[in-house]
Amino acid sequence: MVVNGRPLKRAKKRVTADLCDFLTFPAGAEAGLVGPFRANVRAFLSRHARLPPPSSVLSPTAAPHLLTWRVSFRVGGPKGDGEGDEEPGRKGEEGSPPPPPLIVDLDVVEEDVARSRSVYCDQCRVVGWSGHPVCGKRYHFIIRSDSSAASHVNQTCARCGSLLQDFDTRCTVCSYEMSADDLEDWAYLQLGDSTHLLHGVIHTNGYGHLLRVNGREGGSKFLTGRDVMGFWDRLCKMLCVSLVDVNGAAG
Template identity: 55%
Template sequence: MVMNNRPLKRARRNRVTADLHDFLTFPAESPGGGGPFRETVKAFLARHARLTSPPSLFPSLLTWQTAFRVGDLVDGPDLSPLVVALDVVEEDVTRSSASVYCNQCRVVGWSNHPVCRKRYHFIIRANGSPSDGFQKLCSRCGNSLQLSESRCKWCDFVLTTDDLAEWVYSQFEDSSHLLHGVVHSNGYGHLLRVNGKEGGSQTLTGTHVMNFWDRLCTSLSVRKVSVMDVSRKYGTEYRLLHAITKGHSWYGNWGYEFGNGSYGLTSETYRQVVETLSRVPLDQILFHGRGPRTSLQAAISFYKSLSNSELLTLKDLFSFLLRLLQESNMATSESVSTVKRDLGGCPSSRVLCAWSRNDVEELQESMIKVLTAASGETKWVARHTLKGVMCKRASPELLDYSLKHLGGKLASNCMMVQARCSPSSYDVEFR
């Protein structure tokens, strides 16, 4: 049992935050001098955390909490620093109502490890508020109660120790946590939950949470951590999407490697599959002979037309798509002047250095004349058609750049060029 001399008290919203550690950089060093996890975690709790539930309340559980400020971000009208809380639950499995055996250890293949008496849960809740970490709802009236309160002050309902313990154990299964990791006292652990902004976080991204978890594990001398990669992003299996573009899963950014696969999938087989998918040429997918073009082929052609660089393989295509999504997300949170880049990933100023502004404007004026002449017959002109008409006027690079910035240009008759994605062919069209 880890104890310190700090008194039990309720967390308050308006607390002094000047001396709080920065979530984005903490911890910088090991609190236990580089010893085993069972010693470093005790030193960490004694140094940085405070006990939020008395030992007599839950004999098998001790709840600790430490708060952090998130960089220089502020919260509320008083511009107070944004605070996020880390709850640490010390669980004595020999006195717990749960099974002493770890299901995650069984899945990952660590069943041969001796059963550890204690395991530590590290939890960052979705709301992130220090005061909300030890509040529960009354089962009768639904009002919030402090964890240390045994009677509801609203409806006078008496809460038993079993009710409180059941609520605490239910928190281990909550899928809304931004972070939930559990580490046995032998130093082996499991990363059970990571949620970023797509998972409900208001400020912390998944990368922020993983960076913190990685530093924490290093500081506490955690020996090995397993994770079951079920991450999804943009409606797809992110472990596959990231592996095609980067050669490893998203967790591989922090050193996680392929462990056990389903149906006897080995590490070598996984590596070969990733390499094979990454090298699939797009020409094989785009070839359609004399038949009509499918929607998939039209979509690939559309994104190929948007890229400055040539997209040859699936890896090139998905890397470009992820870059587009990243720039789109940046544009929603930052001013247009700081994030406006061309779709190939290079700043516009670097592209313009190859030609003068007059070259671009003259070519676009010629394109506008073609659109004006074609407006009487067909209202919309496909991008590849317009590029084919102008192919002898300029280099392919200058044509691509001019077409990307053609939408919104004013013609001599005060008409504006419009651009759209064709609903039938998925090509960019102008008029």
């Protein structure tokens, strides 16, 4: 499948030994990207992004100007030593199989600014960057909390609150037909969810905003705020981000 001219890998069974370590990513030659952010983010998505399951992605019906990819990471643990070993090297109790690997999913949402409900960036205005030219794209980097990730962020009816079937705009409980405004409101609620462990936004000019960082106190079972912040710092460095405002970060 090709989206915006870039081929994407189809979702498949995750082999955790092939995933990068969230606690050390990036490593090796990948840390040496030297192009501008707009080129580096495309290279990052081309190498690592996969299409997420339909139930966990922002519905294209709700917001066709928000394109979503998913990059999965394992948390710690060396890659398996044995040939064909599919799991990170975490050991269980003697005589028992190893525990399931810990996986962190990074959702990258590319927002088409020209079709967005908000062409101008409020965060840029607050920090004094309103004089910058308006960029055509902005990228949201989101790690959902454990609870919201487990719920697959199913869309709910705007009238009665019942869960809707995937990509279905009519509620089977109250027969309410979701309007285009209802669908778009739901999509932006997902972006602005205050329970995200990480939410950063970067414009294609390389300037961005760290909107939220949370760790164990914010809903994560195994990531600390320092783990999340360290990942964000390394990711920004790899992508050659010019400057990130952190005044809006909460946690």
